[in-house]
Amino acid sequence: MTGPAWPIAALLVGYPLWWALGFGGLSVIVLAVPMAVLLWRRRPISVPRGFGLWVLLLAGYLVSGLMLADSPPGTHGELGAGRLLGYGMRLALYCAVLVMVLYLGNLTERELPQLRLVRMLGVLFVTTVAGGLLGVLFPGFEFTSPVELVLPDWIGGNSFVRNLIHPTAAQTQKVLGFSLPRPEAPYEWANAWGSNASVLLVWFVVGFCVYGRSRHRLFAAVVIALAAIPIVYSLNRGLWIGLGLTALYLIVRVGGRTRVALCGAAVAAALAFALSPLASLVAQRLDKPHSNDIRAFTVTSTLAAAGHSPVIGYGNTRNATGNHRTITTGKTEWCQTCGHPPLGSDGQLWLLIITQGFTGAVLYVAFFVGAIRRHWRDRSPIGLAGVLVMGLVLLYMFVYDGLVTPLSLYLVSFALLWRNT
Template structure:
C-alpha cells in the first residue's frame, strides 16, 4: 500500500517530465482516497481539524472572486477561477495524503523508508540544481502542455507548473544570472524545498545510514553547495543557518560536532569563488523594495475583506517605482508580481483574510508544541521543518510542492510519536 507514496516522492522526476510536477499530489490522492474508503477504522491526526477549517474558509472565500479590493484592478475571468480551483484541489489532496500516511502501518511503510524516500527526492533536487547551473537554458514542452488548450496552458501560474525548465534567468546581480528551479515550479520553490529535503536526507542517509550511505551523503551534500550558492536565494541561506543553530541547541554532542564541521566547510567555501557570489547577492537587495511594495499593498487590500479574503490573488495599481501598471515597450520594469506572491502568509491574507492566515500559523505552531518533546532524530527533524514552514511563509509561496513537503513532514512527525499519544 506504500506505492502511491513511492510514486509521489521517488517518482517525482517522471511527474516533472510529464508536466504534472507539483500537481502529482493531486494525482496520487485519487488512489489514496480509494484505499482509505476501504479501510476501517480511519485515524485522523490531531491538528488536521485546523487544516480542514482552512479549506472550509477557502470555499467560503469563493464568494469574493468577483470583487476588487481597494488599490487593485482586474475583472473576474477564467485565469482567476482556474487559479482558485487549483489551490482548492491541492488543499483537499493534502488532507487525503496526510490521512493516508497516518493510516499506513509500520509494516506497510516503515518510518525509515518514508524518510529515505524524502532523501531520494533531495538527490533529485540536487541533480536539478546542477542542471540549472550548468545548462540554465534547458527546457522542453511537456506532454500535459501539449494536451491542454491554450486558454489554460497560457495562464502564467499554470505554465510554471506544466512547462519544465532548468532555471530562471534573472538580473538579481545586475546581469543575467541563472537561478536553479528544476524539478520544481520556480527558483524560490527550489530553495525552500532543498532545505527541507536536506534535513530528511541527513536523517535517513547519515543518522540511520551505513558506511556506503554515509559516504554518499557527504558527496551529495558537497555537490548541493554549488546550486545552493548559485540560487542566490537569501531565504534558503537563512533557513540553513536556522537549521544549524537549531542543531547546535537541541542535538547531542555528535550532532554538534557535525554542525561545527559543516560551519568550517562553509567558511572554506566562502573563502573561494563561491563566496564572491554570496557577497554580490547580499550587496544587491533590490528585491526588498519590490517585496515591501507588494506586502504593503497586500495588507491594505486584505483589510477590505479581513475574515474571508478574496479567493485569489489580485494585481495592484503601479509598483514601487511608478504608477504605470504592467510592462510596456518603453517600460520593461513596470510589471509587478500579483499581491500575495511574496509568501504563503501574504497569499493567505489576500485569498482567505486574516482568519485563514491565523489558521495556517496555528496548524504548524500546534505541531511544534505537541511534538517538541520528541528528541529522536526524526522527531527533531520534523519539528525543525515545522519551524521552517513558519519562517518561509513570509518569503515563499507554499503552493504547491512546498506545502506537500511540509505536510509529508507533519505526517512523519505524527507517525513517530508513541501510539498512546495519538487520539
C-alpha cells in the first residue's frame, strides 16, 4: 500500500514477515519511528478524549524506573541486564502504541477508510488462524530468525527477549497431566495467541460478515470453522470465557432479526461442537485446572510485594522466593518443578501493580472504562465491536499479560472507536 497509511498496513497485513524476521511484537516499535516523523509533519495533532490517562501511565512508568535496583521482601535478584532490558522494552512499547494511536486518529477517512482498517485486522485474524493450525499440526516447528543471528548473547539469551525474537509454532506445557503443545504462532506466547485471536475475531466478523458480500461471508464461515480447532487445542480457558461473553454481549446489545440470527447461530455452533471430538478435550481441560495454584501464589505474592511500593511500583517484575509448593527458589536437580513465573506475569493488572504500583493499575483501568463510557451509545457495527474489545481488555487483564502484541491490538481498537466519532 502506498500513501500515508502504509505503516499500518505494514504492521497488520505484513505481520507474518515481521514474525519471520524475529521482530514480531516489536514491529510496532520499529514502525512507530516513521509514524512519528509523518505525524510531526501533520501538526497540529488531534488527541482523543481520555488520552491524558495514557500519558500519565507512561509518565508513571518513567518514575517507576527509580525503583529498578530495589527488591521488596519475599523476592530475590539484583539489578542486571535482564531487568534493564525488560524495563526498556516495555517503555518503548508504551511509547510506540501512543504514537500509533495518534497516527491512526490523524489519518483522514480518505487516507485510511474505517472498513479498510477493520479488514486489515481481519487479515491478521486469518494469519492467526493459520499460525494456530501450524501449532496444532506441526508443534515442533521453529527456526532461528535473522534478528537472533545478529544480537549478542547477553541480549538474545535473555528468556524474555528470546520469546519475542525466536519464531516457534507452539508452546509445550504440562496441562492435562502430560505435556501438550499449545499454539502460539505468530505471537510470543500461547496466552498472547488466545487474547489476539478473540480480539481479531471480533473485527474479522465486522469486516467480512457485517460489511461483506456473499463471497466474503462464505470465506468467513470457512475461516471461523477452521479457527475452532486451534481455539480448542490452545486449552485457553480465558479465551473460551471471552468468546462466551462476546456472544452474550452481542445477543444483548443487538436487536430485531439480528438477535434471532445470532441466537440460532450460537445454538447451531454449540450443537456442532458438542458432537465433535473437540468437546472431550475441553471437558478434560476444565476438569484439570492445573494452573490455579500457581496463579494464586503469584498474585498473592505480587500484591504483598507491591504493598511496599504502592504508588510507583518497582519498574519491572521480580522473582518470588519459593513457589506454591516449596520455599526452594528456582529449579534444582532434586526439584525440577520448583521454578515459577515472575511476579506480575499472570495478567496485565498484576504486571501494572508490581511495575507501577496501584496508581498505574488505576490509570490503565480508567483509560479503558472511559472509552466504554464515551462510546457506549455508538450502536454502529464498529462502535459495538470497539466497546466489546474494550470490555475484553478489562476481562483479560486478570489473566493475560497485555505485552507485547495484545496491547497493540487493544490500542488499534481504541483508535477505531475514536475515528468512528
